[in-house]
Structure formats: structure tokens, C-alpha cells
Amino acid sequence: MTTSLALRRLDAADPDFPRHLDYLLSWESVSDEAVNRRVLDILQAVRERGDAAVVEFTRRFDNVEAGSMAELILPRERLELALTRISPEQREALEKAAGRVRLYHERQKQDSWTYTEADGTVLGQQITPLDRAGLYVPGGKAAYPSSVLMNAIPAKVAGVAEVVMVVPTPRGELNELVLAAACVAGVDRVFTIGGAQAVAALAYGTESVPQVDKIVGPGNIYVATAKRHVFGQVGIDMIAGPSEILVVCDGQSDPDWIAMDLFSQAEHDEDAQSILVSPDADFLERVAESIARLLPTMERAEIIRTSLEGRGALIRVTDLEQAIAVANRIAPEHLELSVADPQRWLPKIRHAGAIFMGRYTAEALGDYCAGPNHVLPTSGTARFSSPLGVYDFQKRSSIIFCSAAGASELGETASVLARGESLTAHARSAEYRIKA
């Protein structure tokens, strides 16, 4: 059985291709003034009234019958209980994934460094973990245990003393897999709160919720808007756009595999973007056939169809060189290089969140258990940003320790430049240290 499906086809040889590509990639988050105002009200209420406001909003928005904040706290034992309630197979998979993610992220840990100059002056950077990180985990249908692993493990590897998780429980529903993942990842405290009120509680602190230094994790428009507003008060990770995959294929992979890889991105939501680029026009059509044949067998067929028809594309290019140029223009969140010799093309990739090399590396392996993080820059932001990592939970302090001789010599230079900027106190402060 096949279903007709309106798939967009582009050809890089078309003089209008750059314009078509720009249009295909255009996506802007809606900035909703009504949402903005509601979020600001919630932030202010939590800032002023703390726990009381959080409990109120949680009752109203999540339909949770909580009388006080004490009822919205999950002790560590509850997380351990969850680990016994999931299947042994799930527990093993969670622990295997966590182990691999931990091993990979250990390699990202950075150490303090210094060097000493001839005159005894010491320069360097001292690298320290954040004191406390907040992890937002969505409730309901988008509750992903893998996301708990990917956000909490880098923080713990960095040495963050306390990871505080918030997760809403609409109508009191707890997701055992999410709690089990929190247990495996080493989350220290869990509050069953969500929305802008949870972000506010983490950013400002309340009687019960400790103030954190950085808030990470995905969320809906209220959560994203709240994070934007508290940025500066605390650190935040990127505000994520819809998920995307770009598959570059030489035409020699199994078309069903490529179709399913495109589906695996498209099934996230209607705004997700799946694009295939190949120099082989016949192959593009074979993938289109696989898509049409496999689509009706998918649980999330309607989401996949909407996503593929609205934002997907099959792009024909002259050769792989041009395919890589298209990839660099897109700066995709996920880039699959389903080609014979991916190592050859790797050095030419300038912008991508994660690069999945060769025919065996399905993007889904990276989502769950290969080791690298699945929190990646979207919407072309890979041009200037990176996967979530241990480095997001460490920060640096410059170290400057001048010897008397070093201060004297540097003082001469500083004095000239400070006077050039008319900053006389700077100049005189430096001049005091110049030897007579």
C-alpha cells in the first residue's frame, strides 16, 4: 500500500535554489505578547510570594491537589522506587546509556592551567563547577527519560554539587521512566512543579526551592519565555527551535533506512525538519517510494506526514562537494553522512550540531546511547554554538599573579594606555607598582 505524499523537491542547479533554500529554512519562533505578559506576572508572583505562589499556580495549571510545597517534593527514595518499577530491560538500557554518556562526557572535563613567565609572573585560569544547576523536564506526552540523562550527567561530571530537577505532573501523573532516569543520572532533588512558575522558583529561589546558577532543559512556550526573562539572573542553555536532520547520501544506502532516519526526526512534531541531499536523482526517488510505502505503517504517521510535507525536502546536487556546501549553509542540528568515505568529508564540515558518519550511524543511536549529548543547536545556531556539555557547567576565573618585577614592567605599558583612555586612576594605580 502506498499513499500519495506531496514531498518538496529542489535542485541545486536551479538558479533560484538559494532563494528556495532560504524559504525552506525560514523559521521564527512566534513571540506572543499575551504569553509574555502572563509569564512576567508569574515570575513576579513567585519572586514576591515564593512557595505560596508556586503551589497556587501548580494547583491551577497542573490540576494537582497540593496543600503545600511539601507535597510537591519527591525524596531520593521515590526515585529509587521508580527504578524497581520499570522493566529489567528498561533499567539495563537506562544504565547502559548513562554509562556511555558519562564516559564520553568525562573527556570534556577541563582543568585549571597556569604558566609562569621569566620574571616570576603567573598567568592562567582556574576552572570550577557551578554550585547548583536546575533541570527542567517536561511532563505529559513529551516526557523523555533520555533528556534527563543528557542534561543531568554533564552537570554531575562537571562536579556540580547539587542538581535540582523540576517536572510537572499534570493531574498527579508521575512518569516512572523519567524518575528512574533521574535516579540513574544522580539527580539530587526533585520538585513536581513545571511551567514558568518552576523556572521562577529555580531562578529566584523560594522557601523550599533552592536558587540555582543555571537552568537547562527543554520546555513549552511558557518555559522558553520564562527562561529568556530570567537569563542574566541565572545562566540558561539555548532556547531550542524545532528538531532537524539533514541526510547527505551518495545513493548507495538502503532507501528504507534513509526513509526511517528522516521519519525519526519528523515524528518529533509537525514543525520538525527532515531533508535529504544526494547527487543521485534515482536514489532520491527510491527514498520517496520508501517514504510512501513505510509511512502508513508508522504510529505517528500524521505528525510525520505534516512535518515532511510542510518542512521536508529532497535536494538534488551535482556532487558530494556541493552537498557539503548545502550542509554548511544549513548548519543542521543533526547531519548524517551516509556515504562510503565519511572521514574524507568530515574536515569540510564547518557547521553542524552532531555529525553521524557512515551508513550504520543512525541519528537515533546518538539520541539515546552512543555517548555524545542529544541537546544540540537548532535553526542554524550551530554556526556559533555547541552541543550541551560539561563545559556548560564549568566556568573560568582568570588568574594574574604579578611578581614585583613583572608589575613594574607591565605598569609602564598600562600607564601609557590608561592615560590614552583618560583613565587616570587606572594609570596611577599601575604607576604605584613601578620600581623607582
Place this chain on the structure above:
Amino acid sequence: MTTSLALRRLDAADPDFPRHLDYLLSWESVSDEAVNRRVLDILQAVRERGDAAVVEFTRRFDNVEAGSMAELILPRERLELALTRISPEQREALEKAAGRVRLYHERQKQDSWTYTEADGTVLGQQITPLDRAGLYVPGGKAAYPSSVLMNAIPAKVAGVAEVVMVVPTPRGELNELVLAAACVAGVDRVFTIGGAQAVAALAYGTESVPQVDKIVGPGNIYVATAKRHVFGQVGIDMIAGPSEILVVCDGQSDPDWIAMDLFSQAEHDEDAQSILVSPDADFLERVAESIARLLPTMERAEIIRTSLEGRGALIRVTDLEQAIAVANRIAPEHLELSVADPQRWLPKIRHAGAIFMGRYTAEALGDYCAGPNHVLPTSGTARFSSPLGVYDFQKRSSIIFCSAAGASELGETASVLARGESLTAHARSAEYRIKA
């Protein structure tokens, strides 16, 4: 001659001290709705009308008689000319400072890394520079050549191919020192534009101004607001608050030196914050005397007085242990450890932008030429952020290259977790790669 000066004195032994300290540190940037609206209008105009809008705003706001964008471009030769127009002493100081800043930042450069697992699977990160960076430099009285060095050099060390500088020239005034610094730092192109219109031009690109990937550098409220709005479209550095210094002293340094170090922060502007902490009550009073005696000799006496009276403080503590606790609570931009054995205290510093160790290391040396960056996290954001560095101009792409055996094994784990999240396309994409 002494002048009476109302300096705030706090004592950490006072039960109300935490509250007083909170109040002293409280500072929030004013979010001005009128500014916000004007900035949004400017951003939209530049986005829609490009060069024409930029020229219009530049004529209106900067009083510059430009007929077209071509008149707002400075060629590289103009920067070289500036280098011949400053004094030989200034040129030498600029070059010495640039050399030291470059050497220090070379140590921050990060390299791609991979490791290979037993089954042949390769994991790692590819590290690449941004393609293009934009550097905002304020015009008029706050035009600081040192800021050009500190922002441009890390970008060039990272390997950024093109550094584009924008600097407004109110009434056509060019600052030769700023242009000379741009020449020494290796800036590639300069446009004499400023304000929100310059930020918009860099973020969206115009016919003449190339779109950049990240915008760094200080600016007024219009520039800061514009940067906040274009964040996401491009990367930005921190939105800086007022400059601050915290001096921790054991009471054995020259009180005049400490007074001048406090001045060197206070002279920046009326909102700047200078705080001295010491266990030696007599010493605090001796510094107060130095302040009163030296203040009338300062060019910027009125700014310093306003800053010290409004936001400064002398804090008495029981011992240095408590002084360090206060420092960690404040998470200062600049921390001066003017004590006998600063190495002893260094490991206890959890949060600070830069740490100036020992009696000889005046903060001013770090501002100009010691080597470390002078762009540092303010307003307590050192709790979660770092000095500007080479790492701000590099980004990472995860590398995942599974062997057939690796993909088969990982596929089992991914399948279990994906089905636990009801993401069937993810599961099936992974399962295709499991060996029969």
C-alpha cells in the same frame, strides 16, 4: 587637604549583615519600554531596507553627513595610517599589550578530539572557528582601544576568518588610538556606524555589511537592547552590568595603593562598585583616610565620589576565611587578593571573573596588558559565566562514527529507550542496524 566623604561601613559580625550585603549588591538594569520600541523599529527598518536604513539612522543619530554606505567604510589602509599618527610610545604600548594578550589566549585554543572503542566505533568532537565575528566599539568618550584588543584578538586566535568592527563617529570624529588598536589586533573591516542600526546590520547583513555569526563588545542601552533582541539569530557575549572590584586585604598593603585600586574601578562610571574587605579595622580607616586625601587630586573626582558614596563599602570581617566567604557570595568581576599568601586562598575562590593575586597585581594591569581578557562577567554572573576567550569564537560538533558491530549493539539499547518514549521511528531506524 581632605574632603568629607560618606563611605558605607559594614561589619560581617552584624546579624543584619547578609541583608545589608544583599541591598548593597542589588542592581538591575532598567528595562525601558520606550527604548525597547525604538530598537525594534530600527531592527525592522535595517532588516527590510538594508544600507539605506543604516545610512539614514547614522545621519540622524550620529550627525554624520554620509550620502551612501560607501562613505561609512574604512579601508585597512586607514587603520595603518592611524598607527603612524599616534605617538611612538603609544604604538609600542599597544603592540606590547597585543603581544601579551595574544600569547595568553593561544593557551585557550582547543583542539578536536576523538577516541576509538574496541568495536571500532569512533566518538569525539570537531572544533571549528566561527566564520565571521562582529565587534561593537563605542564612539565618543567611552572609546577604549584596549577593548578593541580584548575583543578582536581572541577571535583571530580562534581562527575566525573575518572580524568586522563597527564604531560610531559622532559628528565625524575618529579616534586614532581605536583605529590603531584595530590595526594591531588584525581587524579585517571597519564600518563607521553604531547604535542599534549597527547591531542590526551585523545580525541580518545588508548590501554592504556582511552578516556575522556572533556580536561582541560593549555599548549603551540601545546597543545592549538590540543585542538581546538579535540573540538567537546570531550569538552574543554577555550583556554587561556596571564594573566592580572587590579588594580583600590583610591590612599589610599600602593604604594609598588600595585607595587607588578602588578609584580605578569607581572612575568608570557612577554605577561602578568598589568594595574593600579586611579583618583589620584600623586598616579600613587608614584606607578611608587615603581615599579622602587622594580624591581631590583625581581628574574624575566627581564620578569617583558618586560611585563610592552610592555603591562602595568598607567591610570588616573576623578573618580572611570570612573575607573569602564574602567574595564567593559577591562573585565579583574583579577580585584583588592583596594578602601575604594569595596562593593559599586561591583554591577556596569559587566565583570570580578574574583574580588579581598579591600586593603588586593592580587590577589596572589586567585591564591593559597582563594577557588575560578584561571582558569579564559582572553583577554576580561569575557564578555561571567566564571571561571572554578563544572558546567564545570556537564551536563544537559531536562526531559519531559507528562500526557495524557498534551500531548493532547500540541499536538494542536505543530501541528499548525509544519504545519507552513511544518514538517508534527512532526505534525502527535503530533496529534496521541490528545484525540478524
